Amino acid sequence: MTQSRYAAVVAEVRDAVSARTVGLVAGVLLVQLAFIGSYVGAFHDPVPHQIPVAVAGAHATRTADGLVGLDGRPLDTSVTGSATEARRQVEHGDVAAALVISGSSKHDTLYVASGGGVSLATAVGEVVDKAEQSQGRSVATTDLVPLAEGDARGLTGFYLVIGWLVGGYLVSSMLGIARGARPATRGRALVRLAALVPYAVLSGLGGALLVDPVMDALPGHFWALGGLGVLLVLSSATVTMALQVLFGAVGIGLTVLLFVVLGNPSAGGAYQGEMLPGLWRTIGPWLPNGAGTSSVRELVYLGGDVSGQLLVVTAYVVLGAVVALVAAPATVGPRHAASRGSRAGQA
Structure with missing residues (x-):
């Protein structure tokens, strides 16, 4: 390609693609990369972080302290006076779940509300189940606020x-x-x-x-x-x-x-x-x-x-x-x- 022909092509490109167009395309590229980074960054490794959980029943304070001290602090526990109050807090969304400790057996109850968030209910269930097993106990989960049939x-x-x-x-x-x-x-x-x-x-x-x-x-x-x-x-x-x-x-x-x-x-x-x-x-x-x-x-x-x-x-x-x-x-x-x-x- 001759020098004059090359100069003509460059001039044509510059005329067709302005600096403003290049800037806009660069902006689109940045938004696209930000989109990928934001979605992958948010969702690639979901980890529970201080999920609010109420604890009631026998030795509630000791159990709550044990749960809040778990590695990574996945739960943020509070002690409530009764199982009825614990249920009410779950049903009204004050906490994501409530663990009621049995005083007569090693079988406890975990109340959750999937309507308040399925990932929260699942994560709490997994964390509490693991913690209970480490203490030689078991837990049964009850969903107080299930999802609507079409949801x-x-x-x-x-x-x-x-x-x-x-x-x-x-x-x-x-x-x-x-x-x-x-x-x-x-x-x-x-x-x-x-x-x-x-x-x-x-x-x-x-x-x-x-x-x-x-x-x-x-x-x-x-x-x-x-x-x-x-x-x-x-x-x-x-x-x-x-x-x-x-x-x-x-x-x-x-x-x-x-x-x-x-x-x-x-x-x-x-x-x-x-x-x-x-x-x-x-x-x-x-x-x-x-x-x-x-x-x-x-x-x-x-x-x-x-x-x-x-x-x-x-x-x-x-x-x-x-x-x-x-x-x-x-x-x-x-x-x-x-x-x-x-x-x-x-x-």
Whole structure:
């Protein structure tokens, strides 16, 4: 190839592939590698970490001290006054399990709640069974809060939350692609935010409709789940819009990083937070993915208080909306004004 021909090819490549394009491709590569690293890092070696367990019955204090002193501290034990109170704590999600020590035999009882997390119930059962055998005792496990018949492995709530969050950031991304990542004015930003509300309502109620009366996977909680879904859709939609206003098209990649790369593996779906490594265990409750998944379990199975989780999700909705409005231009910028003038001249 002659030097002039080579120079022509290089010039053609530079013209076709801009520095901005190279930067975007590099960004996609980084997100992809972060996706692999986050999911594999979270799930490749799940280990129990301070799972809350109540202990009741004969020699409860001594047993609790022995369990909390196990290598790696897989359990975090507390002593409760009676077997009845221990059962109540499990049924309401205050603890993941309860061990009741028999005073008349070497056969004890472990109460678990698979509805609060299958991986937790399984892990506690394995740890306690091994500890009991080392003391020459045996344990029988009773599931006080079993999964609904249509909720295999207890993953329905997790996938429901993912579906809502995906819908939220997709609709916000599509609006950005169709009308520009950055709204021309603050008024336009307000209109775009308002347009997200009916979508969130339809999406939230639609998801609840599918998992409750249609598929009977999480029966009997239509309105509670629907309301949660509306908030979750709005949380990802408003945050996506805010990131687009701040960073343009790059904001979509940041959304994927937040809700998919970090949010999904830390949400407590396949493995609950106590089974995850430190990073994912720490950030899980503070992201809509984790707060939403925990809320579904509380609403459907444990009947617990979800005010803390709802506060987290609502904070994302408010923060996303406020940032989107504040960061949007107060008036039409020169570029948009010129575009308007051009269209008016053509008319």
